[in-house]
Amino acid sequence: MSATMVDTAKHPFRPDRPALDARRRAANAAAVILTALFAILASAFLLYLIVYIARLGLQFINVSFFTQRPRAQGEAGGGWATALQGTAVLVGLAALVGIPLGLATGVYLSEFGRGWPAATVRFLVDTLTGIPTIIFGLFAWVLIVVPSHSFSALSGGVALSIIMIPTVARATEEVLRLVPRELREASVALGATESRTILRVVIPAARSGILTGVMLAIARVAGETAPLLMTAFGTSFFNTSLLRPIDAIPLRIFDFTLSPFQTEQNQAYAGALVLMLLVILTSLAVRWATGGFQPRGR
Amino acid sequence: MQASMTGSAVSAARQRGRDWIARLRLQAVRRPGDFLFRGLTYLLVLLVVAVVVGVAWVLLSGSLPTIRAFGLSFLTNEAFDPVHNTFGVRPAIFGTLLTSAFALVFAIPIGVGMAVFLLDYCPRRLRAPLAFLVDSLAAIPSVVIGLWGLLVLAPWLQRTGEPWLQAHLGFLPFFQGTPHGVGLLAAGMILTVMILPIITAIAREVMAVVPVAQREALLALGATRWEVIRYAVLPFARAGITGGAILGLGRALGETIAVTMVVGNQASPPSLRLFDTGYTLSSVIANQFGEATQGLFFSAVIEAGLLLLLITLLTNVIARILISRLGRARVGGLTV
Numbered sequence: 001m002s003a004t005m006v007d008t009a010k011h012p013f014r015p016d017r018p019a020l021d022a023r024r025r026a027a028n029a030a031a032v033i034l035t036a037l038f039a040i041l042a043s044a045f046l047l048y049l050i051v052y053i054a055r056l057g058l059q060f061i062n063v064s065f066f067t068q069r070p071r072a073q074g075e076a077g078g079g080w081a082t083a084l085q086g087t088a089v090l091v092g093l094a095a096l097v098g099i100p101l102g103l104a105t106g107v108y109l110s111e112f113g114r115g116w117p118a119a120t121v122r123f124l125v126d127t128l129t130g131i132p133t134i135i136f137g138l139f140a141w142v143l144i145v146v147p148s149h150s151f152s153a154l155s156g157g158v159a160l161s162i163i164m165i166p167t168v169a170r171a172t173e174e175v176l177r178l179v180p181r182e183l184r185e186a187s188v189a190l191g192a193t194e195s196r197t198i199l200r201v202v203i204p205a206a207r208s209g210i211l212t213g214v215m216l217a218i219a220r221v222a223g224e225t226a227p228l229l230m231t232a233f234g235t236s237f238f239n240t241s242l243l244r245p246i247d248a249i250p251l252r253i254f255d256f257t258l259s260p261f262q263t264e265q266n267q268a269y270a271g272a273l274v275l276m277l278l279v280i281l282t283s284l285a286v287r288w289a290t291g292g293f294q295p296r297g298r
Numbered sequence: 299m300q301a302s303m304t305g306s307a308v309s310a311a312r313q314r315g316r317d318w319i320a321r322l323r324l325q326a327v328r329r330p331g332d333f334l335f336r337g338l339t340y341l342l343v344l345l346v347v348a349v350v351v352g353v354a355w356v357l358l359s360g361s362l363p364t365i366r367a368f369g370l371s372f373l374t375n376e377a378f379d380p381v382h383n384t385f386g387v388r389p390a391i392f393g394t395l396l397t398s399a400f401a402l403v404f405a406i407p408i409g410v411g412m413a414v415f416l417l418d419y420c421p422r423r424l425r426a427p428l429a430f431l432v433d434s435l436a437a438i439p440s441v442v443i444g445l446w447g448l449l450v451l452a453p454w455l456q457r458t459g460e461p462w463l464q465a466h467l468g469f470l471p472f473f474q475g476t477p478h479g480v481g482l483l484a485a486g487m488i489l490t491v492m493i494l495p496i497i498t499a500i501a502r503e504v505m506a507v508v509p510v511a512q513r514e515a516l517l518a519l520g521a522t523r524w525e526v527i528r529y530a531v532l533p534f535a536r537a538g539i540t541g542g543a544i545l546g547l548g549r550a551l552g553e554t555i556a557v558t559m560v561v562g563n564q565a566s567p568p569s570l571r572l573f574d575t576g577y578t579l580s581s582v583i584a585n586q587f588g589e590a591t592q593g594l595f596f597s598a599v600i601e602a603g604l605l606l607l608l609i610t611l612l613t614n615v616i617a618r619i620l621i622s623r624l625g626r627a628r629v630g631g632l633t634v
Binding site: 024025027028030031032034035036038039042043045046047049052053100101104105107108112120121124125126127128129130131132133134135136138139141142143146162165169193194195196198199219222223224225226229230250253254257258265268269272275276279280283287 | 329331332334335336338339340342343345346347349350352353356357360408411412414415416419420428430431432434435437438439440441442444445446448449450491494498522523524525527545548551552553554555558559580583584587591596599600603606607610611613614615617618
């Protein structure tokens with residue numbers, strides 16, 4: 001009998017007290033309005049940022065933006081060709097080193113790793129995700145730039161490649177784990193060796209997921225500035241040597257933003273527009289290709 | 299007796315080693331493809347491990363000279379002064395902690411509120427596009443946020459925002475001093491925007507796994523939707539939300555370029571005044587590496603990096619423990 005007795009004095013939901021009821025409804029309404037306001041403000045800020053930057057930057061997006069070198073300080077005209085070339089070189093270098101390392105780590109964690117070695121590698125990869133990117137710049141700076149007495153594209157590529165590793169590795173591991181066991185067993189039953197099964201059956205089955213991880217990693221490093229400050233450094237000349245400083249879109253945005261000249265500050269908006277479109281379009285394409293609008297924050 | 303026992307243990311270990319090598323050899327002969335593939339994979343993974351260890355080792359060995367010269371006073375020294383060869387990062391640590399704390403104070407309620415809206419209140423049709431916009435905030439390169447911060451936010455703060463705060467909330471210790479525009483306030487605001495997507499994303503993930511039965515039980519009792527969130531969802535997700543907040547904190551502590559652009563990079567006397575300019579650990583590195591190629595100066599920049607690494611490592615490990623413990627999170631009861 002006593003089990004069904006509710007202590008009504010402490011019970012929060014009292015239909016017999018209309019004043020309390022009204023207060024509870026008001027609290028609910030306040031929560032709706034406040035949380036909606038937060039969500040709308042955050043979305044509006046993003047749209048505002050894109051529109052604002054586009055409005056100021058669009059006037060500089062023309063043929064010379066893609067073909068010309070930057071002019072001397074304060075001089076009108078000039079373009080971002082060196083920055084575009086540099087970003088392509090740096091991201092290419094980073095991909096060349098970072099993707100194989102990330103892929104191998106992902107394959108190891110999902111296919112071979114057991115016990116404490118796998119736990120250690122997983123911990124280290126997680127650790128890499130959380131380290132501020134300027135630390136990798138510092139690493140490449142100490143290891144390559146200081147001994148060689150020169151900022152270089154190579155050191156920038158090395159710094160960026162380390163940033164790519166955890167993104168690629170975790171994405172690869174996650175999607176490889178989703179490949180059904182039956183598929184592997186069928187392959188082995190047909191007489192395929194372990195390496196053949198992984199290379200010809202498991203990885204192709206997980207291809208789109210791995211590609212997603214790779215694209216996200218590329219988009220991420222394409223927008224990185226901090227590690228490039230002390231490695232690639234930036235230059236206003238075209239560069240064909242990996243051992244000399246090289247330009248990059250984020251570096252040039254940084255330089256132009258801090259410039260005292262209005263024309264260069266305005267050009268920074270143009271660069272920011274191109275960089276943002278690059279990054280957002282990549283992630284949009286990835287989401288579209290994988291068919292999901294899932295949350296992705298880490 | 300003792301000697302022979304250890305002797306037999308050693309020989310057993312040797313035997314195991316020989317067996318292992320024999321197996322490896324057999325595998326190499328029988329299935330050269332598998333052997334090569336596994337070998338290559340292990341080699342690359344070892345390289346990744348070596349990189350992580352290498353980063354730690356490079357920073358540690360590079361900062362030895364300043365650790366020897368200054369010891370703990372590196373943490374408390376005011377000046378980062380290559381002319382007099384004396385170095386300390388107290389203002390930088392203070393600036394890092396203050397701006398990150400500011401960002402957390404605002405980003406947690408806003409981020410969790412956004413997650414609540416997207417999960418519970420939002421009309422189904424609006425959910426995907428809104429979620430996409432909020433997630434996209436994380437994709438904006440930090441140099442772009444810094445550009446906006448320096449050219450739009452800082453001038454606005456100097457002309458309008460900071461004078462207004464001073465006029466209306468000037469009695470608080472935070473809003474005193476001269477409005478500069480650039481400074482700790484601007485850096486904190488920028489960081490708020492930058493960690494918001496992480497906090498919302500994780501809050502959304504952990505709130506989504508709250509058992510439906512728990513929500514329905516409260517609804518059946520006649521609770522409003524807010525009461526369901528307040529008493530059934532948030533207590534359940536508390537550990538995960540905390541983990542997400544700490545992950546955001548890690549990002550805020552290490553954020554470099556946007557903060558360097560708006561924080562002012564000039565040490566002010568220690569105070570809670572948010573209008574003052576300041577330094578953060580990462581902006582010290584970004585500002586000083588240019589001339590610091592040798593000696594104590596070089597070492598001091600690297601030790602700033604080492605400190606940053608240690609602080610962010612600590613926050614990340616704590617965050618991951620909290621998030622992974624989610625499965626065992628306490629089910630929050632009615633505590634009215």
